[in-house]
Amino acid sequence: MQDNLKQFQQYWDEFSRRCAFPAAHSVIIFQQLLKAYSEPQRHYHNVLHIVECLKHLDEIRHLLQDAQGVELALWFHDVVYNPQSVQNEDDSALLMLQLCADLHPAKQLSKVANWVRATRLHSATDESDLQYLLDIDLAILATDEMRFNEYEVQIRKEYAWVDATLYDVKRVEVLNNFYRAEMLFQTVYFQQKCESKAKQNLAKTLILYKK
Numbered sequence: 771m772q773d774n775l776k777q778f779q780q781y782w783d784e785f786s787r788r789c790a791f792p793a794a795h796s797v798i799i800f801q802q803l804l805k806a807y808s809e810p811q812r813h814y815h816n817v818l819h820i821v822e823c824l825k826h827l828d829e830i831r832h833l834l835q836d837a838q839g840v841e842l843a844l845w846f847h848d849v850v851y852n853p854q855s856v857q858n859e860d861d862s863a864l865l866m867l868q869l870c871a872d873l874h875p876a877k878q879l880s881k882v883a884n885w886v887r888a889t890r891l892h893s894a895t896d897e898s899d900l901q902y903l904l905d906i907d908l909a910i911l912a913t914d915e916m917r918f919n920e921y922e923v924q925i926r927k928e929y930a931w932v933d934a935t936l937y938d939v940k941r942v943e944v945l946n947n948f949y950r951a952e953m954l955f956q957t958v959y960f961q962q963k964c965e966s967k968a969k970q971n972l973a974k975t976l977i978l979y980k981k
Contacts, residue, residue, distance in 0.1 A: 778804065778817045781824045785841055791873055799869050806849045814924035815848045819910075826906045830959055833902065839878055840903050842870065843885040847907065853928045859890040894956060905960035911948060911971060912964030918971045942979050945972050 782803070786796040807817045823844045831837045846866035850858050863883040870879060885900050892904050910921050929937055948954055949972040955961045 774818045774821055775804075777821045778807075781821065782845075785838075785845070789838060789873065795873065802865075802869060803845060803849060806851075809851070811853060811928065812851055813927040814921055815851045815928070819848065820845065822910065823906050826909050830902055830906075830957075833959065834899050836878070836881075836899050838874075839882050839885070840899050842866070842874070843882045843889075843903055844906065846882075847886045847889045847903075854931065859887045863887050898957075901956040902959075905955045905957050905964075908948075908954065908968070909960065909964055911954070912968040913971075915971065915974075918975070922975060938979055942976065945976055945979075948972055949976060 779800070782796075782800050786800075791799075803820075804817070807815075807820060809816075824841070827837075827841060827844060834840055843866075846862050847859070848862060849865055850861035852858060855861070863886040866886060867879055867883055874882075885903055888895070888900055889904065889907055892908065895901055895904070911918070913921070925941075926937065932940070949969060953961060953965065954968055955965055
């Protein structure tokens, strides 16, 4: 956990330097982000999730048109997370607009807010940077078996308030939608790197739910 927090801080410091944020403002935003991603109801949508996303971003940063915008969206896409709410992405986008109002051009912030909202449904898009953002958010599906199983346990904990039978039904629906997608990932990069492994993980997990 301590290593994750250290990386979280390092990634923010690097981002803040690249964007030339005023030091005091940068500290305020970081404290808000750290507090949010450390909330007790978070088992997957936490500091580690953001660190994992940012590691993927480092791999494809050179392919992006607006790398700062994608990174800002990653920092804020789950900043508001209540498992019982259907407006987390809208609330996250609004908080991003409030905290970053003086740090980026209004046009860019509006675009990033729309990207944050788009992480709710993960709909197909022809917007290249958004495609990469959405693929990064789903890359957990293509991780190694141990991490994938841990991810499944973490998601279950976030929905501990849901009846077990109902949860299983709904979770199978979600995983089936991913598995049946002709292409789960939207970019060639993530299709080549992650598609096959993700489908393998999903297939194994769906079999377990049927037992």
